[in-house]
Structure formats: C-alpha cells, structure tokens
Amino acid sequence: MKPFCSPFLVGAALAVSLGSATAVLAETPNDQLIIGTSLAQVLSLDPQQGTEVKTQEILANTYDRLVFSDQTDGYKIKPQLAESWEVDDKGITFKLREATFTSGNPVTAKDVVFSIVRLLKLDQSAATNYKTAGYTADNIEGLVSAIDDKTFRIELTDKVIPEALLYRLAMGVSSVVDSVEVEKHVKNGDYGNEWLRTTAAGSGPYTLRRWTPNDIVLLEANKDYRGGAPAIRRIVMRHVPESQAARLMLERGDIDIANALTAADVRTFETKTGFVIDQVKTGGYYVLAMNAGREALAKPEVREAIAYGINYKGIADTILGSYGRWRNVPVPEDWAGAIANPDWSFQPEKAKKLLADAGYPNGLSLTLKTISQTPRVDMATAIQASLAEIGITVTIQQGNGADIVAAHRARDFDLLLPQTGSFMPTALGSLDNFASNPNNAKEANNAGNFVWRSAWDIPDLNALREQANRERDDAKRLDLVRQIQEKFIALKPAVLPMFERFEPIVVSGRVKGYSGHPWSLTRIEAVTKTDAP
CATH class of the missing domain: 3.40.190.10 (Periplasmic binding protein-like II)
Incomplete structure (x- = not known):
C-alpha cells in the first residue's frame, strides 16, 4: 500500500x-x-x-427509502418515506409522507416505482436480492404501481414472504431517486447511470x-x-x-471516527479514555472464494483439503480480533436455525491426503487475489503460509477495489477474498449469498450472484433455498434452513465462509x-x- x-x-x-x-x-x-x-x-x-x-x-x-431497519431496536422495520403500510395475501401497499427531493421536487409514488423498476432494468449486482425473490427486468413493471401520488403498491411473488420483501425495501439499493431529475440525464438508454454515478438525486x-x-x-x-x-x-x-x-x-x-483500523490498533483504544468501540455485527462473512471453473478447484476433495489447510484459530487470534470470529457455516452461530460448525480446523496431514486422493500428491500452485485493505491483506498472507504447509503454493495479487471486484465478477481468479453481508437479520438473509445460483452457465453472465462468480453449480441447494424463501410457517422454514446448511457443508463449498464479519468502529467520546x-x-x-x- x-x-x-x-x-x-x-x-x-x-x-x-x-x-x-x-x-x-x-x-x-x-x-x-x-x-x-x-x-x-x-x-x-x-x-x-x-x-x-x-x-x-x-x-x-443522501437518500431515503420507504422503510429502514432500526439497529437500535432489534432491527425492526420502521417508516422512512412511508408513513404506513398494509400487508395482504398478494402484496404490500404503502402510504407516503410529505417529502421533497433536494431539487425541490416532491417525492411521489411515481418516484418509488421509477426507482424499483430502474434497479431491475439496470440489472447489475445491486438487483441480486430482488432477483432471488422473483423480481426481474421483464416482470417488474407489472408488479409495482403508483395508485396515486402518495400510494405505492408492490405485489408479492411466489418466491418471497412479506417480511423478506420489507427487508429488501430497506436496503440501500432501494433508495428512492428523483425521477424527474434522473430522466433529464438519460443517455443512450442508460437510465441516467452515467450522471448518477457521481452525483446524488435523493431526499x-x-x-x-x-x-x-x-x-x-x-x-x-x-x-x-x-x-x-x-x-x-x-x-x-x-x-x-x-x-x-x-x-x-x-x-x-x-x-x-476511524472505521478502517487493524485489529491491533482497535485494541489500543480499549484502555484509552474518551473513546468508544462500536463492534457492529454484520451478519456477513470473510470468505475464501474458489473458482470451480478451474480444473483442480472443481474437485470437492481439493476444496475440502483447502478447508482443512487454513489455520482459522491463528488468523482469528492474531489478525482479526474484533473484526470477526471463526465460523465455517454461513449462518451466524447465535441466529435461529444455525447448526454446529464442521471440524474444518487446521489439519495438515488430512489435507495432504485429500490432495493426494484428488490426484495432486505433490501439491499445486494457485493465485490468491485480494483488495489492499484491512484486514484482508494480512489474512491473505496467513492463508498463503498455512496452505504452503499442505503443499499448495499461493501467489498473492493485491489490487484496488475496482480491479479485484471486476476479476471476481468475471470469474478471473483461482482464489479470492471477498466479504459478504446479510440483507436481513435472519438465517435466510445470511444464506442468500451462499446457496443461490439459479443458472451457472457462463453465458448467463449473472455477475451479481455471489456463487455464480465461483462457477459453483448447486441446483439442488438452490431449489432448497427457494423452497425456504417462500415458506410462511416459521417452524417449517427453520427446518429447511438447517437442511440448507447441512447440504452446503456436504458439498464442500467453493465459497468457503471462514469468519463471521464484524465492523469495529472507534468513535471519539x-x-x-x-x-x-x-x-x-x-x-x-x-x-x-x-x-x-
């Protein structure tokens, strides 16, 4: 750096x-x-x-959404631009409060429709959580409507329950944009993207x-x-x-405020007066992405060897600290429905045998790409060292966010260190990144899908996730959540969760x-x- x-x-x-x-x-x-x-x-x-x-x-x-998730009150969904809403068997109807954009234009239901349609029509990674819920560029205009200036309605699909839709509407990608201003800056059918990339049109x-x-x-x-x-x-x-x-x-x-400190520097503030450490639980993970499109990494035995070849405890103790804790199951351990961790601890001899059984008795060489950012650079170095002990030679390539994200979305990597979040504080919210891939074909070009980026084909796991997402009975849904986790572990994932991800923020008193x-x-x-x- x-x-x-x-x-x-x-x-x-x-x-x-x-x-x-x-x-x-x-x-x-x-x-x-x-x-x-x-x-x-x-x-x-x-x-x-x-x-x-x-x-x-x-x-x-810079923007408002219809609703937001209140982290100070158990992540409850609360009104923002919406004054109230009603849920029925087929959809959700919102009444909007009086508000204006910074341009002076009033916020109307038309702007909400425009924003949601725009999200799906742009069809970038930001739309992923809506697409997994059954909303697409082709059907979205028939599923959202402005009943009048202050009444917005969105229909439910057969792939989402009302609670999960509300949490999607609370995401940053659901920000309501000023349709009047954005439409003035549309170029070549880009939905105003070139203009909105560097400015703001919010309320x-x-x-x-x-x-x-x-x-x-x-x-x-x-x-x-x-x-x-x-x-x-x-x-x-x-x-x-x-x-x-x-x-x-x-x-x-x-x-x-400092929110990009190393774990060691965060610890220095534990005994200093005049500072508060806010450790934010994201529901997401630090992940080792393996490209299953590569010959070696397509083999479950190689992926499992890597899972046994990482010193999770050592990384957690010496590098992550307040940034995370060891967890190889893609549901935080204290969330409803979470299963116990598998025995993927650092076991070099077991890892070597798995490599030999897969046809690599002399090991192999791989490249690991990572963003030059705390704590991922130090994690990459530690992974490089522990995999060397099982016979895997790792070359690290650091880059800026644009380079590494682009490589991830283009399937241009062997190993890569991304991070995930959870769009809602439930097991299904966390699992969505790890168990969703409806079409693994390269020509599908579904770069917004986390699993697709690793070319990991999981039709049965994806079907189970879809079943859980539309199940309205809480007990049945939790049982499906447990089944998804068990199947995920059994498949030796190409998207290996390593550590639950926290965001330590040090704040002046x-x-x-x-x-x-x-x-x-x-x-x-x-x-x-x-x-x-």
Whole structure:
C-alpha cells in the first residue's frame, strides 16, 4: 500500500477551503463529523448500482427509502418515506409522507416505482436480492404501481414472504431517486447511470457536495430536510487506508471516527479514555472464494483439503480480533436455525491426503487475489503460509477495489477474498449469498450472484433455498434452513465462509448518538458533538 502522505483537512481550514491542504492539528468543530476510512471500494454513487460497504454509508445519508431497519431496536422495520403500510395475501401497499427531493421536487409514488423498476432494468449486482425473490427486468413493471401520488403498491411473488420483501425495501439499493431529475440525464438508454454515478438525486438529510475517488467525500446538511436540518452541518469522509495514520489522527483529535483500523490498533483504544468501540455485527462473512471453473478447484476433495489447510484459530487470534470470529457455516452461530460448525480446523496431514486422493500428491500452485485493505491483506498472507504447509503454493495479487471486484465478477481468479453481508437479520438473509445460483452457465453472465462468480453449480441447494424463501410457517422454514446448511457443508463449498464479519468502529467520546448499522446504512441526522474536554 502506498504511504499516507496527504495532510488532513481539519478545523477552520476545512471550512475555508476544501481544495488546499493544511497541517493544522486542532479539535474538529462541533458541527462537523470527520471520518477516517478507506474509500478504495467506492466505485459508483448510483444507489441502484453501488453496493460496496462505504458506498452504503454515503447513500444512507443522501437518500431515503420507504422503510429502514432500526439497529437500535432489534432491527425492526420502521417508516422512512412511508408513513404506513398494509400487508395482504398478494402484496404490500404503502402510504407516503410529505417529502421533497433536494431539487425541490416532491417525492411521489411515481418516484418509488421509477426507482424499483430502474434497479431491475439496470440489472447489475445491486438487483441480486430482488432477483432471488422473483423480481426481474421483464416482470417488474407489472408488479409495482403508483395508485396515486402518495400510494405505492408492490405485489408479492411466489418466491418471497412479506417480511423478506420489507427487508429488501430497506436496503440501500432501494433508495428512492428523483425521477424527474434522473430522466433529464438519460443517455443512450442508460437510465441516467452515467450522471448518477457521481452525483446524488435523493431526499435524505444530506446532499453530496464533493466526491474525489480515493481521497474525499463531502456531504452537506440538507436545510430543507423534512425532519429539520441535522445538527452536524458537514460530514467529511477521508481516505485514510493506513491504520497507524488513522489511529494517530483519532488520538490527536484530527478525526472523530476511524472505521478502517487493524485489529491491533482497535485494541489500543480499549484502555484509552474518551473513546468508544462500536463492534457492529454484520451478519456477513470473510470468505475464501474458489473458482470451480478451474480444473483442480472443481474437485470437492481439493476444496475440502483447502478447508482443512487454513489455520482459522491463528488468523482469528492474531489478525482479526474484533473484526470477526471463526465460523465455517454461513449462518451466524447465535441466529435461529444455525447448526454446529464442521471440524474444518487446521489439519495438515488430512489435507495432504485429500490432495493426494484428488490426484495432486505433490501439491499445486494457485493465485490468491485480494483488495489492499484491512484486514484482508494480512489474512491473505496467513492463508498463503498455512496452505504452503499442505503443499499448495499461493501467489498473492493485491489490487484496488475496482480491479479485484471486476476479476471476481468475471470469474478471473483461482482464489479470492471477498466479504459478504446479510440483507436481513435472519438465517435466510445470511444464506442468500451462499446457496443461490439459479443458472451457472457462463453465458448467463449473472455477475451479481455471489456463487455464480465461483462457477459453483448447486441446483439442488438452490431449489432448497427457494423452497425456504417462500415458506410462511416459521417452524417449517427453520427446518429447511438447517437442511440448507447441512447440504452446503456436504458439498464442500467453493465459497468457503471462514469468519463471521464484524465492523469495529472507534468513535471519539465527543460524538453522541452514533450507532453503526450492520448494512453500513448508518444515518448521521441524529448525531451531535460536544466540546472537547
């Protein structure tokens, strides 16, 4: 990684000039929230396209959705643009509250229809969770409707229950965009994507003032927001990928929040006064993706050998710390329906025998691709070392978010280190990334599907997942959830969950009301700051 060399813009200098650097070391103003983070994966600000973790935090504050999942109240679904809703056997009808976009245009049911249709018509990875629920580019226009300006309706398909649909509508990809403004910028049938990648057309508590890739994101309070202007006038997200630099900035008061620290640097704040560590449980995983389209990795014995060839405990203890815990089943261990972990611990001799039985008595060579980001770089090095002990020589290739994500979506890898999330706080929400692949054919080009990217064909597992998704009886659904996990383990997965993924966020004690969201949809509108002690 390149060394950190850009001085941070803080204090009065930030308010005066956003284009010039300063070396001033001062406490951040009470009306500004300064976040030190990694912006390496922020590739597009189009809410129906951008799915990366840091992108979601930007979208959460510049856009509203119909509903949201409240992380401070058991992840309950609560109103946002919707004032109320009614569920019947065939669909859900929403009544919208009075709200305006930052353009001044009113938010209407037409905008909601436009946004959901746009999501499916763009047909990118952002649409994946809707597609697994039976919504497609071909049928979506017949399943959503604006009954009047303030009444929106969406029909249920036979692949989704109402609760799961509401959680999908709470996702960042379901942000409601200003259809009037977006339609002004459509070029060559792109649904306004070129324009919306670098701007915002939302109704959220903040407006986008500036985004410079791998440098800065600047959000300004929306003075006309329906709930009143937020107390924090300005949010600055700065690209500080080097953990030590971010730690020193936080200690000096140059930033208020650091969310890309190494586990070791997070631990240094456990005994420091004036800081709070917010460990956000995402419901997702750090995963070792294996390309089953490669001859060796197509063999279950090789994939199982790799599963036995990783020192999970050592990685969890020395690298991950507050970033995660060892878990090889794609449902968090404390969620309803979770089964026990298999015995995939570090067993080199067993792994070597599996390789020999698969026709590789002398081992093999593979390349592992990873984003240059904490903690995945250190994880890659540790995996390289432990696989060497079973005879697998691993070459590591680091890259930025655009390069690695593109390679993943193009099936251009042997091994790769992605991460997942859970779009709802249930076992099926977590499993969706691991048990869904309706069409494994390369020509299907289903790059938004996590399993498809690994070319892992799982028709029976996919059918079981679809059955569970439409089952409305809770007990029967939990039984199906257990069956999915057991079958997943038995198939020796090409998408190997290694660690439940947490997001440790270190927050200055001056910041009040900040609560990290499991989907990174953290809203700042209710956050305040106090004077430095």
